[in-house]
Amino acid sequence: MSNMRNSHVWNACIYSNGWQAAAGGTAYVTEPATGERIGTIGIGSPEDIDQAALSATQAQQAWADMPFDQRAAIMRAAARLLKDRAEEINEWNIRECGSTRAKAEWELHAAYEQLQMAAAMPMQPDGALYPSAIPGRMNLCRHVPVGVVGVIAPWNFPLLLGMRSVAPALALGNAVILKPDPQSAVAGGLLLAKVFEDAGLPAGVLHVIPGGPATGDALVRHPKVGMISFTGSTGVGRSIGEICGRMLKKVALELGGNxxxxxxxxxxxxxxxxxxxxxxxxxxxxxxxxxxxxxxxxxxxxxxxxxxxxxxxxxxxxxxxxxxxxxxxxxxxxxxxxxxxxxxxxxxxxxxxxxxxxxxxxxxxxxxxxxxxxxxxxxxxxxxxxxxxxxxxxxxxxxxxxxxxxxxxxxxxxxxxxxxxxxxxxxxxxxxxxxxNDQTVNNEFHVPFGGMGASGNGGRFGGPANAHEFTQTQWVSVTDKPIRYPF
Known part of the structure; x- marks a missing residue:
């Protein structure tokens, strides 16, 4: 990639209300095949996470209130841009993450499928009517956004495993803070932020903040982040699950396997x-x-x-x-x-x-x-x-x-x-x-994906599973006239 050392909008930056310097400083991007430095990324600090969480909270309601067809149009625009920029994204995946070209191409297409699936989600039924034992009452159970979703993505399939959470979370009306691994922050985060920015996603709805354990810990513990979607090791997943459990925070854990x-x-x-x-x-x-x-x-x-x-x-x-x-x-x-x-x-x-x-x-x-x-x-x-x-x-x-x-x-x-x-x-x-009669490495964007035991807390990603995972269920009952009770 001849222009990898040239100035990019994301160079030495994070994406949080536009491109800005990170309070946590910068880090070099090193190509594992050669040891060559091929770029510079911003490293987010806990202060950066705090500012992102406040911004995302403010931006989320207007995004959720946007008509569903307009949200879907932005997701489809992002999918088109992902395809248009395939050469650039794939070469970063190859050089930054050690991917073969075939693997990088497959991963980009799978991320494209995730975006297309997400674009179709806002037009799906978002609730159900239940009967009532009380005459004249209507019971409606509907899916409402969590609010702010924190996504912590790994370095091995950074584009797909980030998009797998980011796309449905956004489509369902949430704001998202994505923390890609520093070893894959360009292919798995910063190029993705540029795609959504150019697709017309409103400011503050998506933040991309690379960082290490301290950055991730700040994201997990932030009180304004209502859910964490984590893909990574079982040891780290257990710790995140414990923190989210104490905070009564929703958590999706896709962990290791043998x-x-x-x-x-x-x-x-x-x-x-x-x-x-x-x-x-x-x-x-x-x-x-x-x-x-x-x-x-x-x-x-x-x-x-x-x-x-x-x-x-x-x-x-x-x-x-x-x-x-x-x-x-x-x-x-x-x-x-x-x-x-x-x-x-x-x-x-x-x-x-x-x-x-x-x-x-x-x-x-x-x-x-x-x-x-x-x-x-x-x-x-x-x-x-x-x-x-x-x-x-x-x-x-x-x-x-x-x-x-x-x-x-x-x-x-x-x-x-x-x-x-x-x-x-x-x-x-x-x-x-x-x-x-197949092997263990399989992924289809519309099929629930996840593990048992030390591999995670169930099939959380794919098709209808996304609608339940990245929302909360709200019961609304309605009667035409107020009910009068004995006292």
């Missing part, structure tokens, strides 16, 4: 290894739905592991900005070292490396581990890297027990030639999403 693909004895091994490779290695495995455990029936486990290793060795790793590769860099050294420690610890415990297990800089080779037992780190931990641990089972009951032995419950996959067998197993698996 997702399993279950390959039954009747599975098509070629198709199953294709799903296993895609689910394990897509975006360097840096996905909450990553296929982190490969549970394979003993009768085909050796064939599965060998073919998966062949697939891993055929994948190219390198700089996605100037090379045609399947895997780009990991986001930072801390993540790389954590992944490598899990691999090495598991090998010392008896696992065998069939492919990979090595890295150069932030480029980690796609790795296949065989002989992984349930007591090994590669089985127990969310790896969040391009590692596929293979564990053997002997029966359907054992496979279910292995899946459910994890505290996480985000996604799972089952490969079998018997749909009835797959459906029967899916009902026993504790996961928010189960995909039969």
């Amino acid at each position: 997702n399993a693909i279950v390959v039954l004895d009747d599975a098509d091994v070629e198709a199953a290894t294709s799903s296993g490779a895609w689910g394990a290695f897509l975006h360097q495995g840096q996905i909450c739905m990553q296929t982190g455990r490969h549970l394979v029936h003993r009768s085909i486990a050796e064939r599965y592991a060998a073919r998966l290793a062949e697939r891993a060795r055929s994948l190219a790793v390198g700089n996605p900005f100037n090379e045609h590769v399947h895997l780009g860099p990991l986001i930072n050294e801390k993540q790389r070292d954590r992944i490598h420690d899990i691999v090495q610890t598991s090998v010392k415990a008896g696992a065998a490396v069939l492919a990979g297990g090595r890295f150069t800089g932030l480029f980690y080779e796609p790795t296949v581990l065989a002989g992984v037992s349930p007591d090994m780190a590669a089985f127990q931990e969310e790896i969040f890297g391009p590692v596929a641990p293979v564990t053997v089972f002997d029966s359907d009951d054992e496979a279910v027990a292995l899946v459910n032995s994890s505290d996480y419950g985000l996604a799972a996959a089952i490969h079998t030639q018997s749909i009835s067998r797959g459906l029967a197993l899916s009902s026993r698996i504790r996961a928010g999403m189960v995909h039969i």
Whole structure:
């Protein structure tokens, strides 16, 4: 991107009632593939969050009162601008976040779908009539905006996972404060703010304030922020849930996962290894739905592991900005070292490396581990890297027990030639999403998305789920004449 160092309206700024300097200072944007500094962002402080919350509160009511077709028109305009600016946004996603071009293109299209879905929401029924036992009374239950929604988005799919909350929250009449991760603040925040600004969103309705833990904590604790939508680690999610619980604040938590693909004895091994490779290695495995455990029936486990290793060795790793590769860099050294420690610890415990297990800089080779037992780190931990641990089972009951032995419950996959067998197993698996004859990394904008257990508090995003999540329910009863009571 030849103009990345040129002056941008967002350079060293946050977006809060226009583009302005941040009280928290600035930070460099560093390209993980090269270590090159490719931009400067503003870092929001708690004071910036406070000002944004006050501004958003003042702007929200007028936005909610705007006729629904006008709100929808702004959302559609934002969708068009997102497509028009695809080249710029995708290149930032590639260079800032280490995305491959295909991943960046898919993510932008998925964010576009989210905007189009959100544009249709304001025209949907926003309530229901209920009967009354009192003659002449009408009971109406309707959805009303929460007010100000705080969105804390991660670095791995920053555009989509920010838009997934921002778009429906805005469409339903809320104001939004988006805090993107500093590692993805341009692709996942500042370019998004410019899209909405140019689409005609009124001032004060959307604020984009990059920052770290102190910025996020200020957003979570602010009394004028009525809801938090958080996507990130389970540890941070637990803390946010505790704070919101004490404040009686609405909270949507989409957290980590240690997702399993279950390959039954009747599975098509070629198709199953294709799903296993895609689910394990897509975006360097840096996905909450990553296929982190490969549970394979003993009768085909050796064939599965060998073919998966062949697939891993055929994948190219390198700089996605100037090379045609399947895997780009990991986001930072801390993540790389954590992944490598899990691999090495598991090998010392008896696992065998069939492919990979090595890295150069932030480029980690796609790795296949065989002989992984349930007591090994590669089985127990969310790896969040391009590692596929293979564990053997002997029966359907054992496979279910292995899946459910994890505290996480985000996604799972089952490969079998018997749909009835797959459906029967899916009902026993504790996961928010189960995909039969597919892999674990799936997203459709109109289908409720979310996990169980340590993976979050339910299917909060997608289609009708959005209407319930980003609003509150209000009961209004009406009688033509006042009711007279005994006293």
